[in-house]
Amino acid sequence: MEKKNNLRAWIYLAPLLILMTVFTFYPIVNAFIISIYKDYQPLANNGAGIITGYTLQNFLFIFKNQLFWISVKNTFVIAFVSVPISIFLSLFISVALKNIPKLKGFFQTIYFLPYVTNAIAVGMAFAFMFHQNYGLFNAILGWFGIDAINWIGGTASWTAQMGALLIYTIWSGLAFKILVFTSGMQNIDKQYYDAAKIDSASKWTVFKRITVPLLSPLILYISITSMIGALKAYNSVVGLFGIQMGAQPYSMMTIVAFVYRYVSGYTDVGYISYASAAAIILFIITVVFSLIQGVVSRKRVHY
Amino acid sequence: MEIKMQGLTKIFTSKNKKEVRAVDNVDLVIPSGKLIGLLGPSGCGKSTTLYLIAGLLRQNDGKIFFGEDEVTETPPEKRGIGLVFQNYALYPHMTVRENILFPLQNLKIEKQEAIQRTVEIAELVGLQEMLDRKPKELSGGQQQRVAIARALVKKPRVLLLDEPLSNLDARLRLQTREEIKRIQRETKITTVFVTHDQEEAMSISDEIVVMKDGVIQQMGEPQQVYDAPLNLFVARFLGNPQINVFDGEIKNKEVLIGGMKVGNTILPDQQVTVGIRPEGFAVDTEKKSPFKFEIDMVETIGRDTTLIIEVESGEGGILDKKTFKAIVDVEHRINPGDMVHFKVKPGKLHLFDLSGSIL
Numbered sequence A: 001m002e003k004k005n006n007l008r009a010w011i012y013l014a015p016l017l018i019l020m021t022v023f024t025f026y027p028i029v030n031a032f033i034i035s036i037y038k039d040y041q042p043l044a045n046n047g048a049g050i051i052t053g054y055t056l057q058n059f060l061f062i063f064k065n066q067l068f069w070i071s072v073k074n075t076f077v078i079a080f081v082s083v084p085i086s087i088f089l090s091l092f093i094s095v096a097l098k099n100i101p102k103l104k105g106f107f108q109t110i111y112f113l114p115y116v117t118n119a120i121a122v123g124m125a126f127a128f129m130f131h132q133n134y135g136l137f138n139a140i141l142g143w144f145g146i147d148a149i150n151w152i153g154g155t156a157s158w159t160a161q162m163g164a165l166l167i168y169t170i171w172s173g174l175a176f177k178i179l180v181f182t183s184g185m186q187n188i189d190k191q192y193y194d195a196a197k198i199d200s201a202s203k204w205t206v207f208k209r210i211t212v213p214l215l216s217p218l219i220l221y222i223s224i225t226s227m228i229g230a231l232k233a234y235n236s237v238v239g240l241f242g243i244q245m246g247a248q249p250y251s252m253m254t255i256v257a258f259v260y261r262y263v264s265g266y267t268d269v270g271y272i273s274y275a276s277a278a279a280i281i282l283f284i285i286t287v288v289f290s291l292i293q294g295v296v297s298r299k300r301v302h303y
Numbered sequence B: 001m002e003i004k005m006q007g008l009t010k011i012f013t014s015k016n017k018k019e020v021r022a023v024d025n026v027d028l029v030i031p032s033g034k035l036i037g038l039l040g041p042s043g044c045g046k047s048t049t050l051y052l053i054a055g056l057l058r059q060n061d062g063k064i065f066f067g068e069d070e071v072t073e074t075p076p077e078k079r080g081i082g083l084v085f086q087n088y089a090l091y092p093h094m095t096v097r098e099n100i101l102f103p104l105q106n107l108k109i110e111k112q113e114a115i116q117r118t119v120e121i122a123e124l125v126g127l128q129e130m131l132d133r134k135p136k137e138l139s140g141g142q143q144q145r146v147a148i149a150r151a152l153v154k155k156p157r158v159l160l161l162d163e164p165l166s167n168l169d170a171r172l173r174l175q176t177r178e179e180i181k182r183i184q185r186e187t188k189i190t191t192v193f194v195t196h197d198q199e200e201a202m203s204i205s206d207e208i209v210v211m212k213d214g215v216i217q218q219m220g221e222p223q224q225v226y227d228a229p230l231n232l233f234v235a236r237f238l239g240n241p242q243i244n245v246f247d248g249e250i251k252n253k254e255v256l257i258g259g260m261k262v263g264n265t266i267l268p269d270q271q272v273t274v275g276i277r278p279e280g281f282a283v284d285t286e287k288k289s290p291f292k293f294e295i296d297m298v299e300t301i302g303r304d305t306t307l308i309i310e311v312e313s314g315e316g317g318i319l320d321k322k323t324f325k326a327i328v329d330v331e332h333r334i335n336p337g338d339m340v341h342f343k344v345k346p347g348k349l350h351l352f353d354l355s356g357s358i359l
C-alpha cells in the first residue's frame, strides 16, 4: 500500500520533475562543467564543440578581471541598499494603505503600474525623468532649491548613477511587496490591534511590536526573494542606461550583465566558460546569502 | 471608579442599509468597586456596550463618565481600562512576560517597577512559573489568566471582560469563575463581566444587568432580579429549568389558570400572563387546592423531585410549551399517574400584563 502510494506520488510529480530537470538542474550542472572547460569553442567541430582539457583558469581569469569587480561592487550595492529600503518603504506604505482606506483605490493603480509594465520600457521612462534639464526628479529638487543633478548624463558621477538606479530599482520592486504585505496584514486578527489600543500602544509601537513581528514570515520571504532578485539585477540597468551599461561604458555593470557580455561573445575561444564561471560565482553568492538570511532570521521570525 | 452611561446609543448600518440599534439609549450606572454581570442572549449588544465603554467603538449618541470625568471623546489608550477579549487576543509572538509588560512599557513605567509589577501580578493570577512561555504553550485557562494579568497590571480604573470563560471546559470554567471573583475582590476594581450564561452571571456578580435588543431590561442583585423580574423576558431568561408561563385571568381578586384558582391579588379583573418558577410550587397534602394535574413523569435527583406535567392544548392554559415542570421535595413520594394538588408558594406568583410587563 505504502509503496503503491509512493509510486503514485512520483507519477504525479513526474511532469514537474522532468521540467525542472530539463530547465533547472541540467543547466546548472552544465554551467558547472562548462566553467571548467579549457579553451572551449562551442561552434567548432561542426557544432559539437572542442575543448583542450579541464581547468580552473576560467575562474582566475574572472578574478583578475577589473570589470568583474566593478560588477560585484555594483550588484552588492544594489542588493544591500535597495532591499532593506524597499522592504521598509513597502511595509510603511502597506500600513498607510490600511489606515487610510480612501488612498487604497488610488494607490492600487499606482503601485501596480510597475508590476504590469515591461521593466525596460519603464526604465526608459525613468531615464527621461532623470534627465538633467527636463527630468521630473530635478524639477522636484528644484522646488526645494537644490541644484539639478546630473543623474545619468555622460559625465554623471558613480554616486548619481547608482542613486538613479536605486530609486528605479526600489520603485519597481514596491508593487509586489506591497501586495504581499497588505494581504498579509489582512490576515492579522483585528483584535491584536484593539488589544494594543487598550494597552496604550503608540502607532509606532504597534508597527514595530505587533505588525512587523506578525508579518515576519512574509518579511523573511520577501527579503530572500528580493535579495535574489537584486543579485540578478540587469533589466533595470539596460532600461535606464541602455546596453552601454552605465553613463560611462560599464560604469553600472552588474554580475548578470558581466555574464551576458561573455555569453554574447561566445564565438571567441573560452568566452562561454568565462560566462559560466561568473554565473557559478553568482549562484554561490546567492545561495550563501539566502542561507545566512535564513539562519539569522530564524531567531527573529515567529511561528 | 463608577461608570455612568447616559442615553448611550450605537447604530450599525449593514451593507443593505439596514440599521441595527445594537445599543439603544442605555442609561446605566455601574457602582464603584463592584463586579457587574452584563447578561443577555446572543446579539443583544453586550460586546458592543463593552467596546463603547472601552472606546474601541464610537457611539452615535450619548455620554460616558468614569467617576467625574467624561470620557465620551477620550480615545481607548487614554481611558485607563483593562479589557479581556473573548478569545484573549494575547500577542502570539511575545512571551507571557512580554505580554504583561507591554502595557507598562507603553505607559513609560520605569523599568524596575514594571518588572516588579509583572512578577506581582503573575503571582496574583498564579502564573509565576510560566512567564517565559509563549501563549500557544499554555492551556485555555492559563491563557485566560494571562489576559487578565495583562489587563490588570496597569492598574486600570475599570476592568472589562468579554465572555472570558466561553472557551473553557465546564470544570475550568467553574474554577476560573471563582478566580475572577477572588481577583476582583482583592483588587476592588470596578468590573463589567459579559456573559450569555445566566448561571455564570448569577454566581459571580454583585449585580446583574439583563439586556435585550440593545435595551436594558433590569438591573439589580442577582437574587432580587430572579425573585422579582420586571418583565416576562427577564423572568424567562433567568432560572434553569425555566419559569413556567400560563395564560390566566384575574376575576374578583382571584388569579385563575384554566379556571383553577392559584392565588389572590388586589388587581382589577383582566387577562394576565402568569409565571410560576418550578420551585414555586408546593404540594397541597390536604388535596384541597383546585389547582391540580395528573403527573406524567417523575425525575428524582438528590433531595428534589421534578414533576413533569403534559398539558393538552387548552387545558390548564399552558402558554409556551406543552409541558411544565414543578420541583418539590422528594418526601412526597409522587409517582407517574398520581393526581397532585398544587399551591403556589408566597411571592412566587408573577403576574404580567399581556405585553409582558410586571403588574
Ligand SMILES: Nc1ncnc2c1ncn2[C@@H]1O[C@H](COP(=O)(O)OP(=O)(O)OP(=O)(O)O)[C@@H](O)[C@H]1O
Pocket: B012, B013, B014, B020, B021, B022, B040, B041, B042, B043, B044, B045, B046, B047, B048, B049, B196
Ligand atoms: N461591526 C458590526 N457591523 C454591523 N453590525 C454589528 C457589528 N457588530 C455587531 N453588530 C450587530 O449588533 C448587534 C449586537 O452585537 P454584539 O456583538 O454587541 O452582541 P453580543 O450581545 O455581544 O452577542 P454575543 O453573545 O453573540 O457575543 C448584533 O445584532 C450584531 O449583528
Ligand SMILES: [Mg+2]
Pocket: B046, B047, B048, B163
Ligand atoms: Mg459578544
